[in-house]
Amino acid sequence: MTDHRILIAPALAGLLLGAGMFAQEAKPAQTAKPGKQARAGVPAAKLQAPPQDTRTQAEKQADYKARYADKLKKEFIAFGGWITDYDEARARARAEGKLLFTYFTRSYAP
Amino acid sequence: MPFLHITTRIEGHPYDNLLREKGGRGFPTLQFMDADGNTLAVQSERTVAGFERTLAELTRLLDLEKRVAAGEKGLENGLFLARFRLGRISYAEAREQAGRLKDLTAEQKRELAALLLDGEVQEIISGAGRDPEKIAAAGRRLKELLAEGRMPSEKIRPMMWSFLLRYADQEGDADLYARALAWYQEQYGDEPRAESFLKRLQERLKELRAAGS
Structure with a gap:
């Protein structure tokens, strides 16, 4: 168990520092649907519909590839020593008799 | 790994x-x-x-x-x-x-009761979705649990207080909002990254107090 802690705790701490935890926590006061008002009489923040994506499939794919490359450059990835290849992760876990601690994230959107 | x-x-x-x-x-x-x-x-x-x-x-x-x-x-x-x-x-x-x-054992009974309470709170919250009526019903049930002194584990509290903050905001319940805010301040009051978040909650509490007075 100690091995896991040594490996993971710094990585997780790096993630929390880089993941905008409080930006996500700030949502509760903005949950009313567009056009509706909170019952206390204070207007809720107006939510705008996302603009329509008019890009071609090729343009989207190029964007996804660029975003993925940018994601891999993030400091927290190198900081934590994360393995990003699923086959390699499983092979190493099997060889070393360890569990995988998996962090699922995305690169196609912020 | x-x-x-x-x-x-x-x-x-x-x-x-x-x-x-x-x-x-x-x-x-x-x-x-x-x-x-x-x-x-x-x-x-x-x-x-x-x-x-x-x-x-x-x-x-x-x-x-x-x-x-x-x-x-x-x-x-x-x-x-x-x-x-x-x-x-x-x-x-x-x-x-x-x-x-x-x-x-007595300890196992206590743990089972605590786990069941956590499960109940999670079920109440997940069943509410985004429907204001369901959120209101779920919020009332959670308030009842709090009034009975039944507090879920620390693992569930962030989810519960986040939900109650939303419920209190929706219902204009300034007292409950203040209680949720107090929990957030206790958890994140020393965290510089939470400063603007907590400030927004404090401002919203003032609005709720003003609207209710």
């Missing part, structure tokens, strides 16, 4: 649907897996403490499973609780099976 999976939406990218295959529904999702990629535990808290707690619970469960497989007797209740704690047994299943458990 730390494994970072990135969903890319790049055509042909290997294992791009892995999150969905493993039952995850949002970002970020944290899971412990075995070397075959089987999900063993889902970590709900995005904290180092949450990581350590989940790992300790999983280690305990794996040890119990190994001992039971080796033929050791008298571990059934502990195994049930360890599985329930990690979500291997659902709240509905646990509620149904709990009455059939025999010879629970």
